[in-house]
Amino acid sequence: MTPGTPTDLEAPARRFRELVPAVDDWSLRLSDVVSETLSVRRDVVEPVQLARDTGAMITVSEGGGVGYGATSDLSRAGLAAALERAREWARRSAPLRLFPPTALGPAGTRDEWRAPARRPWTELDTPAKLQLLRELARRMKVHEDIVDWSASLGFQRRQTLLVNAQGAAIRQAQHILVPQLRAVANRGGETQVRSFGPDRGGQGGLERLDMLDLDAQPERVAGDALALLDAPDCPAGTMDLILMPGQMTLQIHESIGHPLELDRILGDERNYAGTSFVTPEMFGTYRYGSELLNVSFDPGVAGELASFGYDDEGTRAERQWLIRDGVLLRGLGGATSQGRSGLPGVACARASSWNRPPIDRMANLNLEPGQSSLEDLVRGVEHGVLMDTNRSWSIDDSRNKFQFGCELGWRIEQGELRGLVRNPGYRGISSAFWRSLAGVGNRDSLGVMGVGTCGKGEPNQMIAVGHASPPCLFRGVRVFGGSGS
Amino acid sequence: MRGSLEQAAGLLHGLMQPGEAFGAYFEGEDSDFARLNGNRVRQAGHVLQQRLTLDLMRNDRHARAELPLTGTPDVDAAELSAAVEGLRALLPHLPPDPHHACAEPGTSSEDLRTGRLPGRTQLLKALTESAEGLDLVGHCATGQLYRGFAGSAGQWHWFETESFSLDWSLYHRADKAVKGRYAGREWDPEALAARIRGTRDQLEIMACEPVRLEPGRYRVFLAPAAVMEILSVIAWQGFGLRAQRTRQTPLLRLVDGEVALHPQVSLDEHSAGGQAPRFSPEGFTLPGRVALIKGGRHAGCFADARSSREYDVPVNAAAERPRSLEMTPGTLAVDEAARAVGDGLLIADLWYGNLSDRARCAVTGMTRYACLQVTEGIPIAPVEPMRFDVSLYEMLGDGLLGLTRERERLVDTGTYGQRSTGSFLLPGALVRDFPLTL
Numbered sequence: 001m002t003p004g005t006p007t008d009l010e011a012p013a014r015r016f017r018e019l020v021p022a023v024d025d026w027s028l029r030l031s032d033v034v035s036e037t038l039s040v041r042r043d044v045v046e047p048v049q050l051a052r053d054t055g056a057m058i059t060v061s062e063g064g065g066v067g068y069g070a071t072s073d074l075s076r077a078g079l080a081a082a083l084e085r086a087r088e089w090a091r092r093s094a095p096l097r098l099f100p101p102t103a104l105g106p107a108g109t110r111d112e113w114r115a116p117a118r119r120p121w122t123e124l125d126t127p128a129k130l131q132l133l134r135e136l137a138r139r140m141k142v143h144e145d146i147v148d149w150s151a152s153l154g155f156q157r158r159q160t161l162l163v164n165a166q167g168a169a170i171r172q173a174q175h176i177l178v179p180q181l182r183a184v185a186n187r188g189g190e191t192q193v194r195s196f197g198p199d200r201g202g203q204g205g206l207e208r209l210d211m212l213d214l215d216a217q218p219e220r221v222a223g224d225a226l227a228l229l230d231a232p233d234c235p236a237g238t239m240d241l242i243l244m245p246g247q248m249t250l251q252i253h254e255s256i257g258h259p260l261e262l263d264r265i266l267g268d269e270r271n272y273a274g275t276s277f278v279t280p281e282m283f284g285t286y287r288y289g290s291e292l293l294n295v296s297f298d299p300g301v302a303g304e305l306a307s308f309g310y311d312d313e314g315t316r317a318e319r320q321w322l323i324r325d326g327v328l329l330r331g332l333g334g335a336t337s338q339g340r341s342g343l344p345g346v347a348c349a350r351a352s353s354w355n356r357p358p359i360d361r362m363a364n365l366n367l368e369p370g371q372s373s374l375e376d377l378v379r380g381v382e383h384g385v386l387m388d389t390n391r392s393w394s395i396d397d398s399r400n401k402f403q404f405g406c407e408l409g410w411r412i413e414q415g416e417l418r419g420l421v422r423n424p425g426y427r428g429i430s431s432a433f434w435r436s437l438a439g440v441g442n443r444d445s446l447g448v449m450g451v452g453t454c455g456k457g458e459p460n461q462m463i464a465v466g467h468a469s470p471p472c473l474f475r476g477v478r479v480f481g482g483s484g485s
Numbered sequence: 486m487r488g489s490l491e492q493a494a495g496l497l498h499g500l501m502q503p504g505e506a507f508g509a510y511f512e513g514e515d516s517d518f519a520r521l522n523g524n525r526v527r528q529a530g531h532v533l534q535q536r537l538t539l540d541l542m543r544n545d546r547h548a549r550a551e552l553p554l555t556g557t558p559d560v561d562a563a564e565l566s567a568a569v570e571g572l573r574a575l576l577p578h579l580p581p582d583p584h585h586a587c588a589e590p591g592t593s594s595e596d597l598r599t600g601r602l603p604g605r606t607q608l609l610k611a612l613t614e615s616a617e618g619l620d621l622v623g624h625c626a627t628g629q630l631y632r633g634f635a636g637s638a639g640q641w642h643w644f645e646t647e648s649f650s651l652d653w654s655l656y657h658r659a660d661k662a663v664k665g666r667y668a669g670r671e672w673d674p675e676a677l678a679a680r681i682r683g684t685r686d687q688l689e690i691m692a693c694e695p696v697r698l699e700p701g702r703y704r705v706f707l708a709p710a711a712v713m714e715i716l717s718v719i720a721w722q723g724f725g726l727r728a729q730r731t732r733q734t735p736l737l738r739l740v741d742g743e744v745a746l747h748p749q750v751s752l753d754e755h756s757a758g759g760q761a762p763r764f765s766p767e768g769f770t771l772p773g774r775v776a777l778i779k780g781g782r783h784a785g786c787f788a789d790a791r792s793s794r795e796y797d798v799p800v801n802a803a804a805e806r807p808r809s810l811e812m813t814p815g816t817l818a819v820d821e822a823a824r825a826v827g828d829g830l831l832i833a834d835l836w837y838g839n840l841s842d843r844a845r846c847a848v849t850g851m852t853r854y855a856c857l858q859v860t861e862g863i864p865i866a867p868v869e870p871m872r873f874d875v876s877l878y879e880m881l882g883d884g885l886l887g888l889t890r891e892r893e894r895l896v897d898t899g900t901y902g903q904r905s906t907g908s909f910l911l912p913g914a915l916v917r918d919f920p921l922t923l
Contacts, residue, residue: 005567045580047540050571051551052564055534068530073555078533085531089517092606096613098525127578148731186732189741191843193733268522270662271622271654274836353902355532394839396851396870398660401923403849403872405841423842427872427923458624458652459518459532459900478923482842 007032009161012074025061027104027164031354039152055354060086061101065094105314107166113309117175117205139218148184185225192228233481234424240384241477245447248469250390255430259399262333263360274397289434294368295323305450305466312358315347352461364466370440379415403427423482441470494635510766516628541572545581586790588768590638600647600670615681623653644762663687668896702918704829709893714835725805746781747885751813759809761906815888824862872923
C-alpha cells in the first residue's frame with residue numbers, strides 16, 4: 001500500500017449497479033483516501049504513517065422515506081448488506097420524515113474533475129522528505145529556551161465516484177498537502193507557541209512547498225516564539241485592529257461562514273453546532289458589513305483547500321457572491337436545503353467521508369481584495385494592534401458573540417508598528433463587527449489559507465474548508481491581553 | 486467482528502519474516518444513527534466499519550499503516566499483504582525509533598459488555614412519541630463498538646460493548662431551549678419518558694421573558710455538564726506528560742506547585758469505572774485508576790506509549806487525555822443548589838470552550854440552554870447567552886464554595902469518525918465571582 005496506488009472505484013460501482021433493485025431512487029458515493037504523514041519532533045523521526053480509508057455510502061429513497069447504509073466492505077455481499085440497511089431505514093423513517101424525498105442527485109451528468117498537481121508527492125521519496133523535515137526541525141532549535149519543536153508534512157490523495165439511478169457518474173480527484181512547523185519557547189512560567197502551517201494546507205503537489213517558501217520559515221517561527229517570551233502583554237481597551245490573513249481565516253469562518261449555512265437557519269444543527277442570527281428574510285436586504293465587505297463562494301480557486309467540481313449531492317459548483325458591497329445576498333446551502341428553504345444557495349452539500357451523509361458546508365469562502373496595501377492600513381491607525389495566526393476561538397451558538405486569541409500581535413501608534421505584544425485577543429458581536437470594517441488589503445496582500453478541522457453535524461463530521469482574505473482593518477474593537485480583562 | 490481481528494492476526498503471523506514484529510490495533514462499529522429536527526427524522530442510516538492500525542517493527546525501526554478490513558479473508562489478505570510490503574520496503578530507509586514501545590509478550594484481556602438495546606426504530610419511535618407536540622432536535626445512536634489488539638508476541642486484547650445514546654434539545658423559541666441526554670447499555674423506555682418529561686417541565690421557565698445581564702462577576706451553580714465543558718478544555722493538554730515536560734500544559738503553575746486548587750478538588754482517571762477499553766493501541770494494559778489532582782494539588786499525569794519511552798516512565802494511558810474522568814463529590818445536595826446560590830445564576834450547560842490564557846489556565850466560552858437567573862433562591866427567568874472567561878485556578882480554587890454530593894455520569898456522545906467510548910462522572914459546583922464578560 002503506497003500513496004501511488006488508489007483503489008479502483010469502478011469495480012464496486014459495477015457490482016452495485018448489478019444488485020440494486022427497483023427502488024424509487026438511489027445514489028452511491030464511493031470514496032478512497034490514501035494518505036501519508038511524516039513528522040519529526042525534537043529531532044526524532046516519528047513513525048511514518050501510511051493510511052487508506054475506502055468505503056461506500058448508499059442512499060435509497062423508498063416508500064416515502066430516505067435512508068442510508070455505509071460500509072467499508074466493498075464486496076458484493078458488503079454492498080448488498082448496506083443496501084438493505086438503507087432500504088430498511090428509508091421505509092421505517094418514512095412516517096416520521098421531516099420533508100418529502102427529493103431527487104438523489106442530477107440526471108445524467110457524466111463528468112470528471114481533477115485538481116492540478118504539478119509536482120507529484122512521489123517525486124521525492126520518503127527518505128528525502130524526512131531529510132527535509134529533519135533539517136527544517138533542526139533549524140528551529142536556535143536557543144535553549146526552545147523546549148519543543150516539530151516539522152511535519154501531511155499528504156492526501158482523495159478520489160470519489162458518485163453514481164445514481166438517473167445515470168450520473170461524477171469522478172473527482174484531489175491532492176492535498178498540509179505542512180506544519182511549530183516551536184514552543186519557555187522560560188519559567190511563561191510559554192509561547194508559534195506555528196506555520198496547518199492553516200496553509202491546500203490542493204496540489206510538492207510545488208506548494210516552494211510556493212509557501214517553507215524553507216524560509218524555521219528561524220522566523222522559532223525567533224517569534226522566543227521574542228514573545230520577552231514581549232509585553234497586548235494592551236487592553238477599545239481601539240483599531242488589523243487582522244492578518246492568518247486570523248481573518250477564523251474570523252470569516254466563524255462569523256460569516258457558519259451563520260450563512262442554510263441547515264443552521266433551518267434548525268438542523270440546533271442540538272449541536274447551533275443556530276444562526278441570520279433569518280430567511282435577511283437575504284437580499286440585510287447589511288452584513290460595511291460597503292467594503294465582499295464575500296464569495298468560490299470552489300474554482302486553483303490550490304485552495306476546498307476546491308471541487310461538484311458537491312456530494314452532484315450539483316455542479318460555481319462561483320457565487322454571498323455578500324456584495326456589504327449586503328447579504330445568498331446562503332451556504334446545497335440543493336436539498338435550497339429546496340426546503342426556498343432560499344438561494346450554492347453547491348456545498350459535502351460529507352467528511354464515505355461514512356457520513358452530506359450536509360451544508362462552506363467549501364472555499366473568500367473575502368475579496370480591496371484597494372489598500374498593508375502599509376496603507378497601518379498608516380491609517382492612530383492607536384491599535386495588528387494580530388496574526390489564530391490560537392483560540394469561541395463563539396455563541398447563533399454565531400454572534402465571539403472571542404478570538406492570536407499567537408502574536410504588534411502595537412500600532414501614529415501609523416507605525418511599534419513592537420511585538422503577546423497573548424493578543426479581541427471580542428465582539430458579528431453584526432456590529434463587520435460594519436466596523438474600514439480597510440481591506442489589495443490583491444498583493446491576499447492570503448489563500450484554510451481550516452482543516454471544521455466540526456459540525458450529527459453524527460459528527462470534520463471537514464476541510466478554504467478561506468482567502470487580505471489583511472483587514474476594523475475600527476473600535478475591544479482588545480485585550482492575556483488577563484482577558 | 487472479533488473474527489476479523491483473529492483472521493488478520495493469523496494472516497500477519499504468516500506474513501512476518503525473521504526479525505520482524507507487528508502490533509495490530511482494531512477499531513470497529515456497527516451503528517445506527519438518526520438525526521431529528523422538529524421531532525421528525527432529518528437523516529437516518531447505518532454505518533458498518535472495521536479498521537486496523539498496523540505497526541511493523543524490525544531492527545528498532547518502525548512504521549505504521551492504517552487500512553480498512555472487511556472480514557472477508559481474500560479481500561483482507563490482499564490488503565494486509567500490500568500494507569506489510571509497503572512498510573517493509575520503507576523500514577530500511579528509516580532511522581531507529583527510540584520512542585517506540587510495544588506491550589510485553591503474553592498480555593491479554595477480554596472485556597465483553599453486553600446490553601439490552603432497543604430495536605432499530607424502537608428508540609426513534611419512543612423518543613418522538615415522548616416528545617409529541619414539542620420542537621425536539623437531536624440525535625440517536627445505537628449499536629456495537631469493538632476494539633482489539635493482537636501482537637506478534639502473542640499479546641491479545643478484546644473489548645466489545647453494546648450501547649445507545651440519545652442527545653436532544655427541546656426548543657421553546659429562537660435560542661431558548663433545554664438539553665436532555667439518555668445513554669447506557671440497558672434500554673428502558675420508561676426512563677427515557679421520564680427524562681423527556683423532565684426537560685419538558687424545564688421548558689416552562691424558558692417561556693419567561695429573558696433577562697439581559699451586564700458583564701460582571703456572579704455567584705453561580707454549574708451543573709455537571711457545565712463543569713464537564715470547562716474540564717474538557719483543560720483536559721486537552723492539561724494532564725499529559727509530554728505537555729507537562731514541554732511546559733505547554735495550562736496547568737503549569739499547579740504542576741510546579743505555585744498554586745493549589747480547593748482541597749475538595751480531586752480528579753482521577755478511573756478506567757475501571759468508565760466505558761472505554763482498558764488497553765492502549767500498543768497493547769499495554771492500563772491501570773484501573775490514575776490520580777491527577779488530589780486534595781487540590783497535582784498528583785499525576787498521563788503517559789502514553791511514546792512518552793513512556795521518551796521520559797522513561799510506565800505507560801498508564803492510551804492517549805494523553807482523559808477518557809473516564811471522575812471528580813470526587815462534595816456535600817452540597819443538588820436539590821439545595823438554587824437556595825445555595827441565593828442571588829445569582831443556575832448554569833445547566835456551557836458551550837464552545839477554548840483556552841483564552843494558557844498561563845492563567847483560563848477558559849472562555851458561552852452559556853447555552855437553561856441558564857437561569859436566581860433571586861432569593863428561586864429560579865425566575867432565562868438569561869440571554871453570555872460569554873464567560875474564567876481561570877480554573879479561581880473557579881476551583883478560592884472561588885469554589887462547594888461540590889454536590891450527587892454526581893452525574895455524562896457519556897460522550899461524540900461521533901467524529903466513530904462513536905466515542907469516553908465518559909465523565911462529575912458533581913455540580915457552587916462558585917462565587919464567576920466572570921461574565923460580554
